[in-house]
Amino acid sequence: MKDPRQEIIIAAYNQFRQYGFKHVTMEDLARHTGVSKKTLYELFADKDELVLESVKHMLATNECETEEAFKKSKNAVDQIISILVIMERMVRGLNPVCYIDLQRHYPEAYRYLQQHKESYLYHCISDNLRQGIAEGLYRDDIDIDIITRFRMESAMIVFQNNLFPQEKYNIVKVNTEIFSNYVYGVATLKGHKLITAYLSKLKK
Numbered sequence: 001m002k003d004p005r006q007e008i009i010i011a012a013y014n015q016f017r018q019y020g021f022k023h024v025t026m027e028d029l030a031r032h033t034g035v036s037k038k039t040l041y042e043l044f045a046d047k048d049e050l051v052l053e054s055v056k057h058m059l060a061t062n063e064c065e066t067e068e069a070f071k072k073s074k075n076a077v078d079q080i081i082s083i084l085v086i087m088e089r090m091v092r093g094l095n096p097v098c099y100i101d102l103q104r105h106y107p108e109a110y111r112y113l114q115q116h117k118e119s120y121l122y123h124c125i126s127d128n129l130r131q132g133i134a135e136g137l138y139r140d141d142i143d144i145d146i147i148t149r150f151r152m153e154s155a156m157i158v159f160q161n162n163l164f165p166q167e168k169y170n171i172v173k174v175n176t177e178i179f180s181n182y183v184y185g186v187a188t189l190k191g192h193k194l195i196t197a198y199l200s201k202l203k204k
Contacts, residue, residue, distance in 0.1 A: 005043050008033050013054040017094045021051050021101035021109075052109040055102070059116050062090060066124060076132030077183075077191060081198045083124075084179050088172050091158060096166050099159035117152055125151050129186065137191035147186060154178050 011033045015024045026047050030037040044050045069082035102110040126148040132138030157163060158175045183195055 004035075008035065008040070008043060009050070009053045009057050012050050013057050016051070016054050017058075017098060020095050020097040021054075022097075022105050023101075026050075048106060048108060051102075051106045052112060055109045055113055058090075059113070059120075062086065063120060070124075075135055075194070076128050076137050077187075077194045077198055079131070080128055080183055081195075081202065083128075084176070085202070087155070087175060087179070091171050091175055094171065096159045096161050096164070096171060099156065100161060121152055122148055132186070132191065137188060137194060138186045139188055142186055151182055154182060 008029070012024075012029050015029060015032055026037060026040055029050070030040050033040075040050075044053070065086045066083060069086060070079055073079035073082055102113060126144050129138060129142065129144050129147060133140050133142075155175075155178070157178060158171055164171070164174050180199070184192060187195055
């Protein structure tokens with residue numbers, strides 16, 4: 001039996017990612033999901049709650065895909081290239097204004113996103129760095145904490161519309177360029193060769 005609340009969360013998330021959190025109204029969502037506005041407010045206290053639940057849905061989906069990629073990966077480079085694919089799938093079609101909307105208008109949802117970064121994302125990146133160092137694919141002279149935080153923040157730069165206005169830049173290309181510079185920067189010569197091979201395969 002389908003959960004009507006979860007169905008609305010997913011439908012809302014798809015609308016939010018396309019048009020931005022601020023732009024989409026509860027009236028829009030009621031019309032899009034085919035439920036009355038009254039029913040919508042019976043299931044969710046307000047739009048803030050629906051935005052929060054949409055962010056939770058996005059991050060939970062991302063976690064599941066990440067865990068699956070980690071299980072299948074052969075090495076640290078294979079792992080991080082798989083994450084690049086997941087990220088590209090996530091940002092493709094995502095309106096960059098979403099991140100700014102959370103910062104400016106939805107503090108609870110933005111706080112949840114930040115907490116996710118500091119816990120789950122931090123550990124994913126730092127664990128990948130440790131694995132890569134152990135495998136001889138990443139440099140052993142890097143400061144794992146500093147580079148982890150650098151990667152966490154650089155991943156968010158793609159959403160800074162003042163730096164990369166969406167009418168001028170392709171968000172997927174920006175993401176790939178930033179990612180490539182990061183991963184080549186931490187890699188050893190052995191890692192460089194493997195990264196190049198994986199990225200060449202990915203482009204095909």
